[in-house]
Amino acid sequence: MVIRRRNHTHHRPRAVLVHEFRPRDAATLASWVGSAQEAFWLAPRSRPPLTADVIASWGQPGGDRLTLRDPVNRALLAYGEVNPLSLARGSYWLGHLLVDPQCRGRGLGRELTRALLQRAFEHHGARRVTLVVFRDNVAAIACYANAGMNADGYETHHFPAYNRRERLLRMAISVDEWRLAR
Template sequence: MDHVLQPVLPSHFAVIAGWLDSPEATQRWAGPGVPFPLPADAFAAALALSARPGWTLLDADGACVGFGQYWQMASGSTHLGRIIVSPQARGRGLGRVLMTALCAEAVRRTDAVQLTLKVYRDNQAAVALYCDLGFVASEDASTPELLFMACRIT
């Protein structure tokens, strides 16, 4: 099955927002200050898409099955965030497809010397995936709840 990463379109906003089924899921995925429910007409502003490009993973039928963002940090790194796969599409390896494509896009479009991300420690599937993709945990920059991970660009 072929998947393609493309910039998020307004037609995807409601689909992605629909994956967030509770205030807790919204807080966990999108962060503080993002409302639940997340209205489609507030999506771009709530996720600061003008400063933090959003990307969707589309399946062979053009359905949106994943989303992620990246933004440059003052440190020279590029931070990946709000990485999510549709609940209906989980367990099929799409997290790897999304992350591989998103990392490649971030490197291609920025001057990143490293990619960084934060992941909830209890999300063991994501932690394992990120480790497998070359991300290394940094306890010094982590919190009891969130693991900070980085991957050097060579």
């Protein structure tokens, strides 16, 4: 799959490639997590530090782990997952979305979110896709909204790995909303 994105330097469309996750990329992904706060936002159920082995263990049966890659040199640009939430209801959730720190602010998070939504709706036949995001992660909230997701309430979660309880914003999009937004 190829997704067109804008190259902010030259204002020309530039393609990114969507690939399946390769376990050998886990070390690169771990190197992108630059702070304890980023680790908490990314994977609050994973005990720190986020190592390659921890990242390699993510994902669920029946889900997909996708990466975005540069079309020229195949460099890893972003990673995320789409996982089943309730197959009976056709619900899926997105998780562990991460963009190379050198590439942040260029729309790759939005492109990754769109690729994950497309995979959920077209490949898995999802009827609804959700995610939860920390309320102070303003950049992520804007990214998901720009990809077509909408605020859908709040959820409180306990994260034993950090001994914290947090109220998270739930964002969602239905298959009908996704079709209209395309």
